[in-house]
Amino acid sequence: MASSDRIDWRRAQPGRTTIDSGQLHESFLRHRNFRWAKVALTICAIAIMAYAFVDQTPRAGGGTWLGYLLGSVGVGLILWLTLLGYRKRAITPGRWSLKAWTSAHVYLGLSLVVIGTLHTGFQFGWNVHTLAYALMLIVIGSGLYGIAVYDTLPAALSNNRGEVTQRQMLDNIASIDRQLHDAALPLAGDEAAIVQGSIDGTRLGGGVTERLTGRARNCGNRRALDAFAALLPAATGERAERLHKIILLFERKEAALGLARRHISIRARLEIWLFVHVPATFALIAALIAHVVSVFFYW
Amino acid sequence: MTFVIKQITQRAGGGTIERTKRLDQNILIVGRAVDADIQLADLAVQLRHARVRDIGSGRVEVEPIDGAAVQIDRKLVGTVQLSLSRAPVVIVGGEKLELGPGENDGEIAVKVERLEVPGELRDERAIFTLSRALPTRRILAWGMIVAVLAMFLAWPILAPHPPAVAAAGTAQPAAFHPDQTWDAGPLSPPHAFLSKNCAACHDKAFVSVTDQTCLSCHAGKQVEKSPFAVLRDHADPKRLVASHGDIPGFAARLRTAVGPSFGLKEWSCTGCHKEHVGADTTPVSSDAFCAGCHASMKARLTDTKLVNVASWDSHPQFRPLITDNSGASPKLTRIVLDGRQQEDTGLKFPHALHLSGTNAVAQMTRRLGERPAADGGKSQYAGAAQLGCADCHHADPTGVRFVESTMERDCAACHTLAFAAQNGTVRTLRHGDPKQVIAELRDYLKLHGGAAAPVGRIQVGLAAAGRTATRASGGDRIIRAVFEKGGACYDCHVITSTGPLAYTVKPVTFTARYLARGWFSHADHATAASPCASCHAVATTNSSTALLLPGVKSCQTCHAVRPTASQVASPCSSCHSYHNGAGAPAFVRTESAEPGRLTTKTVASAIDKPSPAKPDTAGIVSAATAG
Numbered sequence: 048m049a050s051s052d053r054i055d056w057r058r059a060q061p062g063r064t065t066i067d068s069g070q071l072h073e074s075f076l077r078h079r080n081f082r083w084a085k086v087a088l089t090i091c092a093i094a095i096m097a098y099a100f101v102d103q104t105p106r107a108g109g110g111t112w113l114g115y116l117l118g119s120v121g122v123g124l125i126l127w128l129t130l131l132g133y134r135k136r137a138i139t140p141g142r143w144s145l146k147a148w149t150s151a152h153v154y155l156g157l158s159l160v161v162i163g164t165l166h167t168g169f170q171f172g173w174n175v176h177t178l179a180y181a182l183m184l185i186v187i188g189s190g191l192y193g194i195a196v197y198d199t200l201p202a203a204l205s206n207n208r209g210e211v212t213q214r215q216m217l218d219n220i221a222s223i224d225r226q227l228h229d230a231a232l233p234l235a236g237d238e239a240a241i242v243q244g245s246i247d248g249t250r251l252g253g254g255v256t257e258r259l260t261g262r263a264r265n266c267g268n269r270r271a272l273d274a275f276a277a278l279l280p281a282a283t284g285e286r287a288e289r290l291h292k293i294i295l296l297f298e299r300k301e302a303a304l305g306l307a308r309r310h311i312s313i314r315a316r317l318e319i320w321l322f323v324h325v326p327a328t329f330a331l332i333a334a335l336i337a338h339v340v341s342v343f344f345y346w
Numbered sequence: 347m348t349f350v351i352k353q354i355t356q357r358a359g360g361g362t363i364e365r366t367k368r369l370d371q372n373i374l375i376v377g378r379a380v381d382a383d384i385q386l387a388d389l390a391v392q393l394r395h396a397r398v399r400d401i402g403s404g405r406v407e408v409e410p411i412d413g414a415a416v417q418i419d420r421k422l423v424g425t426v427q428l429s430l431s432r433a434p435v436v437i438v439g440g441e442k443l444e445l446g447p448g449e450n451d452g453e454i455a456v457k458v459e460r461l462e463v464p465g466e467l468r469d470e471r472a473i474f475t476l477s478r479a480l481p482t483r484r485i486l487a488w489g490m491i492v493a494v495l496a497m498f499l500a501w502p503i504l505a506p507h508p509p510a511v512a513a514a515g516t517a518q519p520a521a522f523h524p525d526q527t528w529d530a531g532p533l534s535p536p537h538a539f540l541s542k543n544c545a546a547c548h549d550k551a552f553v554s555v556t557d558q559t560c561l562s563c564h565a566g567k568q569v570e571k572s573p574f575a576v577l578r579d580h581a582d583p584k585r586l587v588a589s590h591g592d593i594p595g596f597a598a599r600l601r602t603a604v605g606p607s608f609g610l611k612e613w614s615c616t617g618c619h620k621e622h623v624g625a626d627t628t629p630v631s632s633d634a635f636c637a638g639c640h641a642s643m644k645a646r647l648t649d650t651k652l653v654n655v656a657s658w659d660s661h662p663q664f665r666p667l668i669t670d671n672s673g674a675s676p677k678l679t680r681i682v683l684d685g686r687q688q689e690d691t692g693l694k695f696p697h698a699l700h701l702s703g704t705n706a707v708a709q710m711t712r713r714l715g716e717r718p719a720a721d722g723g724k725s726q727y728a729g730a731a732q733l734g735c736a737d738c739h740h741a742d743p744t745g746v747r748f749v750e751s752t753m754e755r756d757c758a759a760c761h762t763l764a765f766a767a768q769n770g771t772v773r774t775l776r777h778g779d780p781k782q783v784i785a786e787l788r789d790y791l792k793l794h795g796g797a798a799a800p801v802g803r804i805q806v807g808l809a810a811a812g813r814t815a816t817r818a819s820g821g822d823r824i825i826r827a828v829f830e831k832g833g834a835c836y837d838c839h840v841i842t843s844t845g846p847l848a849y850t851v852k853p854v855t856f857t858a859r860y861l862a863r864g865w866f867s868h869a870d871h872a873t874a875a876s877p878c879a880s881c882h883a884v885a886t887t888n889s890s891t892a893l894l895l896p897g898v899k900s901c902q903t904c905h906a907v908r909p910t911a912s913q914v915a916s917p918c919s920s921c922h923s924y925h926n927g928a929g930a931p932a933f934v935r936t937e938s939a940e941p942g943r944l945t946t947k948t949v950a951s952a953i954d955k956p957s958p959a960k961p962d963t964a965g966i967v968s969a970a971t972a973g
Contacts, residue, residue, distance in 0.1 A: 106623045108531065112600050170624070175498040175527050213474050225440050225461065226390050229415050232422050252473040255480060311474055318476040325483040330490035337498040341528040344503065345548035346555075346610075 076194070078150035087154035091161040098165045108168030109176070109342070117166040121159060122335060125183070128156050129328055153194065156187055175341055179334035186327045193320035204313045208306065216307045220249065223300040230293050238278070245271035245297060251307055259319065261312030268304060272297040347372050347400045350448050351384060353458045374398040374456070376438055377411075384458055390439030398445075400454060404430045406445060414438075430454060437461065498527055507545040531622040547621075560615040587613055589647040590639045598638070636918040658907045658916060661898050666860035668893060676855040683898075688891040692854040694838050696888035700733050708732040710760055727759075735878045745869025750856050753777045763834065766790065780829070780849045787825050822847060860895055864921045 073079075094117060103111040109118050131152045135145060163183050171177045208216070224246045231242035248267020250257075257263060275294050282290050349369045354362050374383040379393040386395075396416050397409045409425040410416045416423055417437040428434040428445065436443040444457040472478040480486070502525040525544045533541050540546050547555045601610065601617070610617070618635070641656040653662045663683050670679040671690040681687055700707050708731060715727035726737065738756040739748045753761075754777065763775040765787070773790070776782045827833050829841050829849045840852035871881075879885055881896040905916035 105620050108623065110530075110620070110623070112596060170531050172529065172531065173527075174529050176530060178494075178498065178527075213470050217470060217473065221461075222388075222390065222440055229390065229439075232415070252479065255476070258476060258479055307473075314474055315476045315479075322476065322480055322483060322486065326486035326490050329487035330494050333491040333494035334498065337495060340499060341502070341525075342530070344551050345525070345528060345544060346552055 073146075075146045075149040076153065078146050083147075083151040083154040086151070087158035090155075090158050094162050094165050103168070106168065107165075108170050109166055111168075114166055114168060117162050121162045121166055121183075122339070124155055124159055124162070125328075125331065125335065128152055128159075129332065132325065153190070156190055159183060160187060175334060175337045179331060179338045182327055182331040182334050186324055186331055189320045189323040189327065193324060196317050196320065200313050200317045204310065204317070207309045207313060211306065213310070216303065216310065219303045220251070220300060220307065223296055223303060224249075227293065227296045227300070230289070230296060233289065234293075238275075241271045241274050242293065245300065249300075249304065251304060252311060255315070255319070258311050258315035261308045263304070263308060266304070268297060268300050272301060348448065348450075348453045349374055349383075349398075349400075349456055350453050351456045351458065353384070354460075356460065372400050376443065384443070384456065386439060386441045386458070388439040388441055391441065395438050396436075398436075398443075398456070401427060404447060406430060406454065408436055497524075502528060503551075529622070532624055533621055534623075537621060554610050554614070555616050555621075557611075557615050560619075585647065586639075589643050589650070636922075658902070658905065658918070661902075663898050664861060664864070664895070666895055667857065667862055668860065669855045669857045671852070671855055676853070678857070683893075683895060685897065687893045688889070689857070689893045690891045691856055692840055692852040694840070694890045696890060697884040697892075697894070698886060698888045700738075701735075701885055703732040707760075711737075714759055735884070739878075741868065744867075745872070746867040747859060748868070750858075757838070761834070761838065766794075775828075775834070778851075780835075780851055783828065783835075784825055784847055784849075787828065791824060865923070866921070 076084075097113055098107065098117075101111075101113045103113055108114050131148060134148050137145075139145065163180055167176070167180055171180070211219075227242050227246060231239050234242065245268040248270070250263040250266040252258060253263065263269070272294065275290055275297060279287065279290050279294065347370070349371070351367050351369065351374075353365045353367075355365075356362055369383055371383075374397070375394055376382060376384045376386065376391075376396045376398060377394040378386060378388065378391045382394065392411065392414045394411050395414045396411055397407075399407045399409065401407050405427055407425060407427045408416060408418075408423070410423070415438075418426065418428070418434060420437075428436075430445055430447045433444065433446045436445065440461050442459055442461050444459070446455045446457075447453070448455045477483075481489075502523075505524050507523065523542075523544070526542060528544065529541065532538070547559055549559060550556075605611070637656050640652070640654060642654055643650060643652065644654050653665075655661055665680050665682050667678040667680055668687065668689045669676050669691065671692055676692075699705065702708055711727050711730050711733050715725050715730050717725055719725045727733075730737075738751050740751075740756075741747075742749050751757075758777075763777055764772045765775060766773045775786060825847060829835050829843070835841055835849075835851065839854070842850045842852070844850055881900055882894045884894060887894070904913055905920070906913040907916070909915045
């Protein structure tokens with residue numbers, strides 16, 4: 048594939064509109080000329096005005112009529128926003144297309160910052176009420192992170208891997224492993240064990256931190272490379288040549304692993320937000336249940 | 347001989363493709379080269395890597411070409427002969443060749459397949475997607491739901507409560523109870539000690555805090571035993587309910603409409619006294635709350651003597667209780683202040699005469715100031731150019747009101763009752779007892795021949811009367827002169843003659859508190875910039891009966907609902923309690939907790955006088971504490 052035929056991730060970004068094959072591509076953020084952004088801004092403006100002008104005695108909070116109203120709107124929005132998880136599995140065009148739905152999800156979700164904060168009346172404490180508020184902010188924050196990484200990371204992902212598919216990355220490493228195996232067959236036991244350590248002890252993937260940072264702790268290949276580099280100066284003749292060949296294989300493998308790890312790291316950063324966004328949403332709903340029940344339990 | 351070669355390749359999207367070809371020859375060349383019989387696309391494979399030769403009787407010979415690496419059972423081998431019946435696997439580079447007998451006689455089957463990726467590198471999804479490094483989102487979500495509900499809902503509900511301690515008024519329970527995670531906000535300071543004991547007030551699930559719960563501490567009958575304050579300030583609840591109109595505001599109407607469905611009674615303690623709304627907020631009601639009933643209360647509470655009032659701006663004129671001295675005994679009468687009323691205290695006291703700076707009174711004040719006081723100390727008049735209000739009006743210990751003026755303390759320094767001096771002893775008449783005065787004077791005149799000796803020129807009163815009496819002749823005339831016009835008693839008192847040498851003096855009655863339903867602390871208003879005369883027009887009247895109370899307009903100079911820079915914000919509760927009690931109202935009591943919330947600076951500048959160098963807040967604090 049020539050480079051001009053590559054998938055242009057920038058074009059597929061949220062927030063960018065490009066003319067593509069004569070058709071206007073409109074991202075979910077720009078959907079219908081920011082219709083849902085305007086709706087959300089209007090809701091926020093109304094909420095702020097109400098908060099400023101309604102007499103909330105003895106003080107603003109969830110217990111005034113405006114507080115109950117903002118709280119009810121907030122809960123309704125949260126439950127509706129949660130439904131995106133079900134809605135997204137059915138792709139339909141039109142007024143309530145998935146794009147429209149997603150656009151509304153983002154902007155109405157952001158308006159919750161205003162609605163929720165006004166509902167609190169700026170009263171915070173170490174209690175289930177503030178827990179619900181904090182969880183809401185975590186959900187919204189992770190969502191914002193998700194939009195941000197969808198805008199930037201796919202390009203990085205594409206730049207990193209070029210034409211190489213994930214399968215090819217693994218095959219390439221496996222192929223090097225086989226060559227290492229073959230090249231190491233004439234070696235003595237200790238040295239063969241080091242090469243075997245590279246083949247068996249390759250770390251790719253691993254835990255969450257390892258994936259996010261793209262740094263493998265205690266990778267067998269790195270150890271093997273260091274060990275052979277230490278052996279090389281003392282070696283002569285055919286043995287030196289053999290060691291040199293193996294070291295080159297180790298270095299090729301190190302490069303292949305680096306490519307795969309960067310790929311894994313970018314993907315992890317691209318995927319991690321949903322592991323916060325979704326569970327925190329359900330934690331939020333649980334906290335909301337506790338919040339509402341506790342208020343009426345100690346009515 | 348025939349080789350049947352089955353080459354298996356992996357599809358990109360999963361699955362396999364099989365290609366089979368038959369070669370009728372004895373030798374197969376395996377390699378990367380295009381003319382190899384089995385072509386392997388693998389850099390680890392040499393162009394011509396190995397030969398596979400049929401040597402008959404179900405056996406083949408595998409021969410590496412030019413020392414290329416060929417493995418059988420993970421061992422490098424040279425030229426080997428293999429039995430097809432044992433299905434040998436020959437590994438060349440990254441490919442494996444599975445040899446075996448063909449379906450037909452004389453056929454040799456060769457299955458060519460890429461070696462599987464070793465171990466952990468096989469599962470593409472496991473390596474590249476984050477989901478394998480974490481529990482699934484479903485598990486995480488359920489875990490968090492269970493954790494949150496268990497910790498913040500089930501635990502607080504199910505954990506046993508310690509026995510109720512509120513009624514006993516004891517301190518907080520020592521043990522932590524998980525319902526504290528439900529605490530919606532700080533309690534008001536008087537209730538703060540209950541903040542770790544939710545169940546003290548929230549005794550029934552899903553039932554709003556009941557009046558009964560409040561009254562378990564705040565009942566009047568428990569005053570003696572309980573450390574709590576009594577229920578103060580409240581009018582009879584029945585009259586409260588009868589008087590209330592539609593409380594203004596959407597919130598109140600909503601509460602009235604839907605509250606009962608949620609167990610909120612229309613009339614309950616918690617309806618007005620909100621809790622968990624912050625330590626800095628005490629449950630003091632707003633002006634709108636007061637006006638909700640009082641703006642049109644007469645229509646509902648027809649027997650009330652209170653006048654409708656919608657706000658401080660339209661506050662009706664004050665209706666003080668004044669002393670009516672016209673009858674046999676004084677009684678209190680309510681009047682509407684109009685600036686023309688008279689109040690007869692029974693005392694003749696022209697204010698303007700006494701407060702003049704240029705007359706004989708001022709001169710006498712200066713003279714008194716030059717002498718030492720009776721106890722030998724400095725005179726209270728020392729340095730004074732004239733009499734001041736405080737020379738006769740003394741604040742009570744709280745500073746809120748004044749104690750009654752008395753003859754002995756406040757008048758006698760000038761208005762002496764001395765009538766004779768004898769061997770350095772000054773004889774004085776007994777104040778307040780006409781019969782004793784008559785008896786004493788009669789005795790004295792009998793002994794001394796009917797003439798009292800003047801005791802000094804500086805003192806007036808009896809001395810003046812004495813001179814008059816001396817000019818007159820006869821003891822009875824002297825006695826009569828004391829009680830009649832020009833005499834010492836007559837100057838200040840209303841005297842009635844009830845027979846020959848029999849007189850009654852009209853009792854002097856001062857009103858202790860004019861505005862019984864309103865709070866006014868003189869100490870709160872006593873600053874250098876607001877002298878007495880700024881409210882009481884004492885300097886311009888010589889009438890003894892003029893009622894010198896300021897009207898509501900006078901108060902409105904400084905007190906306003908929406909204050910300007912030189913005014914003080916003044917809710918209803920700055921003067922009025924809710925609704926009983928003679929003490930300071932809630933607003934003023936609150937001030938004692940936060941001294942300095944009101945400063946007198948603004949008050950001072952409201953009156954057209956220079957501000958004092960230091961604002962005098964001490965008065966406010968002491969009065970509020972006393973109130």
